[in-house]
Amino acid sequence: MSKLLRNALTMLVLMTVITGIIYPLAVTGLAQTLFPSQANGSLIVKDGKPVGSMLIGQSFDDPKYFWGRPSSTTPQPNNGMSSNGSNLGPTNPALTDAVKQRIGALRAADPGNMKPVPVDLVTASASGLDPEISPAAADYQVARVAKARGMSESQVQTMVNMSTTGRQFGFLGESRVNVLKLNLALDGH
Structure with missing residues (x-):
């Protein structure tokens, strides 16, 4: 049971970092680089x-x-x-x-x-x-x-x-x- 809970918490932290930090930063960086005017509200x-x-x-x-x-x-x-x-x-x-x-x-x-x-x-x-x-x-x-x-x-x-x-x-x-x-x-x- 503890191994299952540890795996679940690890996945939660990993997915939070990927989808909550890395992905938004990557998309924002690309938008600011490729389309700065549009990314800032035109x-x-x-x-x-x-x-x-x-x-x-x-x-x-x-x-x-x-x-x-x-x-x-x-x-x-x-x-x-x-x-x-x-x-x-x-x-x-x-x-x-x-x-x-x-x-x-x-x-x-x-x-x-x-x-x-x-x-x-x-x-x-x-x-x-x-x-x-x-x-x-x-x-x-x-x-x-x-x-x-x-x-x-x-x-x-x-x-x-x-x-x-x-x-x-x-x-x-x-x-x-x-x-x-x-x-x-x-x-x-």
């Missing part, structure tokens, strides 16, 4: 200070900034600790009301804009943390941002075009615009 740094992550959206409501997708996280928007979708189905009146409210806010911020509102500006994603919008969502906001910044629409559109990332490998996903990177580029202009 941070966006401005003036030597992190201002956000390329992977988590931020909320903007000033007219001089591009606005991202709505976030369904609580207690505050874009809360990485509570990533989730709203779980509201397409026939749920709460979703319909939220979309109508968001459309109203977009129309109030830019009353002369009669373009159709892109769906990604009025619906949250499954994670509630999207840092990117579609080029159509960015195009919808160009006039408002240009007016608020005293820039021409073509200048702002050029910045949107420069901030647009194409499909991965040319065929996966859709083109997208990282809202934080675009807003930082506009602030630096």
Whole structure:
């Protein structure tokens, strides 16, 4: 019995060292060596200070900034600790009301804009943390941002075009615009 207990304790200590110390250190070391930016959160740094992550959206409501997708996280928007979708189905009146409210806010911020509102500006994603919008969502906001910044629409559109990332490998996903990177580029202009 004591030999069995000793073998069990030896295996417990050995597996704890392997899976609890050696493996995590090896994976962390490889990640830091091969993918340092991603391993550290894909941070966006401005003036030597992190201002956000390329992977988590931020909320903007000033007219001089591009606005991202709505976030369904609580207690505050874009809360990485509570990533989730709203779980509201397409026939749920709460979703319909939220979309109508968001459309109203977009129309109030830019009353002369009669373009159709892109769906990604009025619906949250499954994670509630999207840092990117579609080029159509960015195009919808160009006039408002240009007016608020005293820039021409073509200048702002050029910045949107420069901030647009194409499909991965040319065929996966859709083109997208990282809202934080675009807003930082506009602030630096």
